[in-house]
Amino acid sequence: MSTLAGKHIVLGLSGGVAAFKSAELCRALVKAGVTVQVVMTEAAEHFMTAVTMQALSGRPVYTSQWDPREANNMAHINLSREADAIVVAPASADFMSKLLHGGADELLSLMCLARPIDKVPLIVAPAMNREMWSNPATQRNVAQLKADGVHVLDVGQGDQACGETGDGRMLEAEEILEDLMAFFAPKRMAGQRVLVTAGPTYEAIDPVRGITNLSSGKMGFAIARAARMAGAEVTLVAGPVHLATPRGVQRIDVRSARQMLDAVLAGVDDASVFVATAAVADWRPDTQADQKIKKDGSGQTPALRFVENPDILATVAASSRARSGDLFCVGFAAESHDLLAHATAKRIRKGVPLLVGNIGPATFGQDDNALLLVDDAGARELPHGSKQDLAVQLIDDIARRLS
Ligand code: CTP
Numbered sequence: 222m223s224t225l226a227g228k229h230i231v232l233g234l235s236g237g238v239a240a241f242k243s244a245e246l247c248r249a250l251v252k253a254g255v256t257v258q259v260v261m262t263e264a265a266e267h268f269m270t271a272v273t274m275q276a277l278s279g280r281p282v283y284t285s286q287w288d289p290r291e292a293n294n295m296a297h298i299n300l301s302r303e304a305d306a307i308v309v310a311p312a313s314a315d316f317m318s319k320l321l322h323g324g325a326d327e328l329l330s331l332m333c334l335a336r337p338i339d340k341v342p343l344i345v346a347p348a349m350n351r352e353m354w355s356n357p358a359t360q361r362n363v364a365q366l367k368a369d370g371v372h373v374l375d376v377g378q379g380d381q382a383c384g385e386t387g388d389g390r391m392l393e394a395e396e397i398l399e400d401l402m403a404f405f406a407p408k409r410m411a412g413q414r415v416l417v418t419a420g421p422t423y424e425a426i427d428p429v430r431g432i433t434n435l436s437s438g439k440m441g442f443a444i445a446r447a448a449r450m451a452g453a454e455v456t457l458v459a460g461p462v463h464l465a466t467p468r469g470v471q472r473i474d475v476r477s478a479r480q481m482l483d484a485v486l487a488g489v490d491d492a493s494v495f496v497a498t499a500a501v502a503d504w505r506p507d508t509q510a511d512q513k514i515k516k517d518g519s520g521q522t523p524a525l526r527f528v529e530n531p532d533i534l535a536t537v538a539a540s541s542r543a544r545s546g547d548l549f550c551v552g553f554a555a556e557s558h559d560l561l562a563h564a565t566a567k568r569i570r571k572g573v574p575l576l577v578g579n580i581g582p583a584t585f586g587q588d589d590n591a592l593l594l595v596d597d598a599g600a601r602e603l604p605h606g607s608k609q610d611l612a613v614q615l616i617d618d619i620a621r622r623l624s
Contacts, residue, residue, distance in 0.1 A: 223253045223402060225253040225255050225401060226254030228255050228306070229303055229305050230255050230256070230307075231258045231259075231303075231306070232247055232250070232258070233261070233262075233329045233332075234265035234274070234310070234311065235262045235311060235312055235313045235329065236263075236264025236265050237264075237311035237349065238348075238382040239311040239390070240265055240269040240311055241269065242394050243269065243310050243394075244269060244274065245393075246310060246398065247274060248277050249395065251279065253398065256280070257278040258278070259280070260282070261329070262316070262327055264315075265311075266284060283300065284328065286331055288328075296328055296332070297332040298335055301332045301333075302341075305341070305405075306344055306401075306405075307332065307341060308344045308401065309329070309346065310346035310348070310391060311347070312346055312348065313349060314359050314362075320333055320334075320343075320371065321365055338370065342370075343370075343371045343372065344400075345371060345373055346391050347373065347374070347391065348376070348390065350381060355387075372404065374397065376388050376389050376391065377390035377392050399467075399468045402450060403450045406451060407451065408451060409616070409617060409620035409624075410452050410453035410494075410623075411453070412452075413452075413453040413494055414453065414491055414492045414493050414494070415448040415454070415456070415493070415496065416455075416456050416488050416489055416492040416495045416496070417441050417448070417457045417496045417497075418441065418459075418481060418497050419438040419440070419445070419457060419458070419498050419499055420459050420462040420499055421434045421438075421461065421499070421502065422460045422475070422481055423461050424478065424502045426506050426514070427512065427513050429513050430513075430514075432502060432506070436460070436462075436500035437585060437586040437587075438464050439586075439587075440498050440611075440612070441496070441498035441499060442459075442462075443608040443609045443611070444496055444498060444615060444616065445457040445470045446468075446609070448616050450613075455470045455471065456470070456472075456473065457470050457472045458473045458481055458484045459472055460499055460500075461474075461476055478501045478502055478530035478533070481501060486537075489537055489548065493548065494549045495548055495550045496553075497534040497553060500555055501532075505527065507528045534552050534571050534573065535570070549575075549622065550572075550573040550574065550575075551576070551577060552567065552568065552571045552575070553577050553579065554577070555579060555580075555581030555584075555585075556580060560578045560593055561593060561600055563578070564578030568596070574622070575594065575619070575622065576595045577595070579593070587608075588607055589607050591606070592611050603615065
């Protein structure tokens with residue numbers, strides 16, 4: 222379930238072309254179970270109509286501090302007291318400067334100033350031209366707003382409405398949504414540095430062929446996302462998969478098991494938790510042809526010989542033990558049958574405190590899964606659910622073990 226469900230958010234729009242993304246954001250928030258109260262500045266109404274925002278939020282929009290609908294005529298007080306957060310998107314350069322100085326000459330800034338600062342977080346999504354964004358005045362304002370406790374989201378990079386290209390675009394609606402979900406998620410993994418492997422590996426035979434497996438990487442990506450939401454710093458070493466990088470996660474792409482091992486060894490000293498979800502190919506061809514292997518017309522097939530790949534998880538776990546390190550290692554087991562027996566044996570063989578079993582053929586490529594958590598005390602089942610929900614439960618479980 223989304224960390225946003227049941228929240229009440231005041232969505233403020235100041236003036237900017239990016240206001241069209243706020244319509245999408247409003248819709249996404251409502252879909253995530255949020256009640257959204259839209260407040261717009263006069264400048265925002267030049268870019269987006271209050272009618273559109275009312276239709277999308279299902280609530281009348283406030284645009285003036287003189288709104289007679291409020292019995293006490295104090296919309297700035299009433300609206301800000303009800304909110305779990307105020308999110309200003311787009312936050313224009315001018316609006317941020319106003320926030321910084323405690324300006325209060327229209328409803329939105331007045332409401333931000335009047336909010337109970339300890340109870341109602343203020344989150345802003347800047348949106349402006351790249352020169353405006355990089356101007357020292359704006360950067361000073363951003364730094365000071367952060368120092369004042371305002372949560373300033375990143376800006377995007379790319380083509381701008383003015384025709385220029387650079388930093389300063391407002392994040393896309395789904396990126397803001399993701400950041401808001403992370404904002405509200407309990408920070409059970411704060412201070413942890415989590416290294417995750419995900420996806421299959423690809424072992425080349427020649428420049429155009431190789432062997433791999435059906436792992437999609439979805440479980441590992443979901444775990445990386447859940448760990449980041451829980452406040453961890455996350456590095457994701459990914460085999461060849463077609464998945465978007467979870468927001469806020471550092472991703473390193475690799476292809477073969479040996480590349481995956483190198484990337485893991487380069488990052489593991491900084492990690493406090495290692496979660497190996499990758500379906501690493503057990504074997505690779507003992508040689509890789511530089512050129513495409515051609516049929517010679519004889520009907521003979523090439524003789525492929527295999528050598529075993531390094532066991533990344535076992536290597537990392539053994540080296541951590543040898544150094545008496547406190548790296549917490551979690552393995553996965555993709556089995557086709559006898560899950561409990563195989564997972565129990567594999568946990569001991571790999572030398573890890575926690576091993577997560579799942580049925581490979583039933584889950585590869587799917588959006589859902591069921592997990593069996595095996596430790597030295599026994600086994601606990603996480604029943605069938607979406608990979609994202611299971612990832613959140615697994616990260617919760619790991620956080621409990623670390624605390
Ligand atoms: N693993 C690894 N490096 C390998 C093989 C596996 O790091 N070369 C990790 C996987 O990421 C997973 C765990 O070890 O966390 C178990 O992987 P799995 O493929 O289920 O088991 P194998 O060790 O390959 O054993 P088997 O093929 O006999 O089931």
